[in-house]
Amino acid sequence: MSKSRYQLPDLSIQLVDDLIMRHIDNGSSVIDLGCGDGRLMQRLSGEMNCNVVGIDVELSNVAAVMRRGLPVVAADLNRGLADIPSDTFDFAVLSQTLQQVQRPKQLLKEMLRVANRGLVVVPNFGHWRVRYEVLRRGRTPITHALPYEWHESPNLHFMSMRDFRELMQSIGLRIVEERPIINGRSVDRAWAANLRADSAFYLLERTSTAIPESA
Amino acid sequence: MPTVANDNNTMKDVNSVGIVSTKYATLFSETAPLRFLSGATVSPVCVAYETYGTLNERRDNAVYICHALTGDAHAAGVHAADDEKPGWWDGLIGPNKALDTNKYFVICANVLGGCQGTTGPGSIDPETGARFCLDFPFLTVSDIVSVHSELVRHLGIDKLLAVVGGSLGGMQVLDWSVRFPDQVRAAVVLASAPKLAAQGIAFNAVGRRAIYADAGFLNGKYYESEGPRYGLALARMVAHITYLSEDSIELKFGRRLQDSDRFAFEMQKETEFQIESYLHYQGKRFVQRFDANSYLYLTRAMDYFDLSEGHKSLADAVKNIQARFFVASYDTDWLFPTSQSKELVSALLQVGKHVSYVELECPFGHDSFLIDIGPLTELIAPFLEQTLLAARAE
Numbered sequence: 001m002s003k004s005r006y007q008l009p010d011l012s013i014q015l016v017d018d019l020i021m022r023h024i025d026n027g028s029s030v031i032d033l034g035c036g037d038g039r040l041m042q043r044l045s046g047e048m049n050c051n052v053v054g055i056d057v058e059l060s061n062v063a064a065v066m067r068r069g070l071p072v073v074a075a076d077l078n079r080g081l082a083d084i085p086s087d088t089f090d091f092a093v094l095s096q097t098l099q100q101v102q103r104p105k106q107l108l109k110e111m112l113r114v115a116n117r118g119l120v121v122v123p124n125f126g127h128w129r130v131r132y133e134v135l136r137r138g139r140t141p142i143t144h145a146l147p148y149e150w151h152e153s154p155n156l157h158f159m160s161m162r163d164f165r166e167l168m169q170s171i172g173l174r175i176v177e178e179r180p181i182i183n184g185r186s187v188d189r190a191w192a193a194n195l196r197a198d199s200a201f202y203l204l205e206r207t208s209t210a211i212p213e214s215a
Numbered sequence: 216m217p218t219v220a221n222d223n224n225t226m227k228d229v230n231s232v233g234i235v236s237t238k239y240a241t242l243f244s245e246t247a248p249l250r251f252l253s254g255a256t257v258s259p260v261c262v263a264y265e266t267y268g269t270l271n272e273r274r275d276n277a278v279y280i281c282h283a284l285t286g287d288a289h290a291a292g293v294h295a296a297d298d299e300k301p302g303w304w305d306g307l308i309g310p311n312k313a314l315d316t317n318k319y320f321v322i323c324a325n326v327l328g329g330c331q332g333t334t335g336p337g338s339i340d341p342e343t344g345a346r347f348c349l350d351f352p353f354l355t356v357s358d359i360v361s362v363h364s365e366l367v368r369h370l371g372i373d374k375l376l377a378v379v380g381g382s383l384g385g386m387q388v389l390d391w392s393v394r395f396p397d398q399v400r401a402a403v404v405l406a407s408a409p410k411l412a413a414q415g416i417a418f419n420a421v422g423r424r425a426i427y428a429d430a431g432f433l434n435g436k437y438y439e440s441e442g443p444r445y446g447l448a449l450a451r452m453v454a455h456i457t458y459l460s461e462d463s464i465e466l467k468f469g470r471r472l473q474d475s476d477r478f479a480f481e482m483q484k485e486t487e488f489q490i491e492s493y494l495h496y497q498g499k500r501f502v503q504r505f506d507a508n509s510y511l512y513l514t515r516a517m518d519y520f521d522l523s524e525g526h527k528s529l530a531d532a533v534k535n536i537q538a539r540f541f542v543a544s545y546d547t548d549w550l551f552p553t554s555q556s557k558e559l560v561s562a563l564l565q566v567g568k569h570v571s572y573v574e575l576e577c578p579f580g581h582d583s584f585l586i587d588i589g590p591l592t593e594l595i596a597p598f599l600e601q602t603l604l605a606a607r608a609e
Contacts, residue, residue: 063594
């Protein structure tokens with residue numbers, strides 16, 4: 001991996017967690033999809049008195065969450081959320097995971113089936129450095145935190161902010177709030193955000209009260 | 216597991232609870248008898264149980280183990296220094312194990328209707344002075360749990376840290392946390408289900424038929440004779456297959472022959488293949504330790520179990536539980552398949568309960584929960600530790 005190649009954003013955990021927590025109500029119920037070792041869950045539970053549940057596919061992560069005394073259900077997000085009943089949570093969190101699942105569209109629909117609101121953080125592949133890298137060198141960008149070559153990368157889907165907005169419209173989800181993340185700061189809005197933001201945060205909800213069909 | 220050689224030059228497990236003995240409690244009285252779900256009453260009830268570890272001063276460290284269909288109170292340690300085998304869940308219970316006896320007071324009792332010390336169909340009916348036989352009241356999982364619950368009160372414990380069980384034991388855990396919600400802080404349900412599926416009932420039916428059809432059954436009044444030993448052995452052979460998996464049976468026995476590398480071409484040779492010989496051996500051993508009447512009663516209790524019975528839905532049934540749950544199923548278990556554990560987890564999530572769930576990978580089928588101790592330890596140990604911490608923070 002060449003040093004000069006563009007690195008996908010390695011967002012500070014603190015920044016992303018704070019951003020997510022700002023959009024979650026105290027005492028609400030939250031499902032964290034791809035919860036990892038349960039770090040965010042612990043903050044939501046401890047600092048905000050939220051009723052949290054994690055979902056993760058790795059047994060080591062399940063054990064890590066249980067060591068924190070928090071509930072976690074082992075499941076593969078690629079297989080949907082069939083075992084999670086509809087309308088069970090106030091919020092569903094999907095932090096830096098959407099680009100790694102096989103069927104992002106289905107998962108987003110599922111997310112808003114089980115929860116009233118969805119919080120998503122994803123890298124923006126519309127960023128100018130990505131475009132430049134592809135144009136100039138014809139190479140796929142590599143992340144710093146996940147230094148995988150394209151053929152080993154867990155990141156399966158690359159989307160820009162514009163792509164994301166279009167998808168939301170097509171599946172009947174409303175973007176309540178969109179926050180570009182530029183140089184490690186989340187901002188209310190920005191000119192040419194799709195060029196300048198390395199990642200984006202979205203708060204989503206269903207457009208109607210009807211529960212979308214299960215994937 | 217660390218072992219050290221002791222003076223007798225035999226291997227000794229340093230993480231064993233050591234030599235233990237079964238204790239007996241007499242519960243219920245004529246004025247306050249045990250009332251079965253069917254309405255029938257029995258008093259008194261004798262319960263065989265064992266305990267490991269020490270109940271602390273706060274009395275908040277008690278963990279109750281519910282055994283499965285043919286288990287008993289002897290869950291850990293040995294009864295004598297020269298015992299060949301330790302208790303049935305010795306891998307999980309002991310110093311520094313998942314149910315760490317340095318921290319917890321572990322209780323395990325033989326179930327009501329059983330035949331290993333607790334009152335059951337083979338016991339003497341105090342009213343008649345003769346054995347109950349089939350006059351023993353119709354038994355349900357709830358009746359079993361009523362006796363467990365009373366034993367806990369008898370031991371001076373208000374609230375258990377946890378109730379732990381696999382298979383039929385898991386059903387007891389479920390019934391307990393629903394019917395006595397304030398007695399249970401944490402529930403561990405392994406390789407179990409909120410109800411027995413048709414397939415499970417089917418296999419139980421075959422087992423019972425084998426017993427009934429045995430000429431030695433004598434309507435259950437066989438205690439002065441040999442009893443239905445062929446029927447009971449056959450019941451065990453069939454049931455034993457359901458506890459294994461296709462892979463494990465293939466791996467362990469394959470098509471290997473028992474005594475020869477050539478077929479005998481002998482019609483009546485019943486133990487030619489290793490798997491045949493193994494099943495016959497299992498059947499024979501089972502007859503030595505188990506009572507056919509208990510087998511009839513306990514399999515029926517299992518058939519009848521349906522946690523959602525009397526409720527609008529499973530979620531409705533579990534809505535008043537207070538315990539946090541840990542549920543685990545096994546990928547090769549076809550008797551209590553993963554789908555049934557998931558149904559339970561969904562119901563618990565629906566009503567906002569604290570539940571953790573995993574499907575563990577293990578080749579040993581339904582029996583995995585008795586064998587595959589490593590992953591269970593990694594999950595159960597922190598689950599109990601955190602439950603105790605939360606309880607003390609209350």
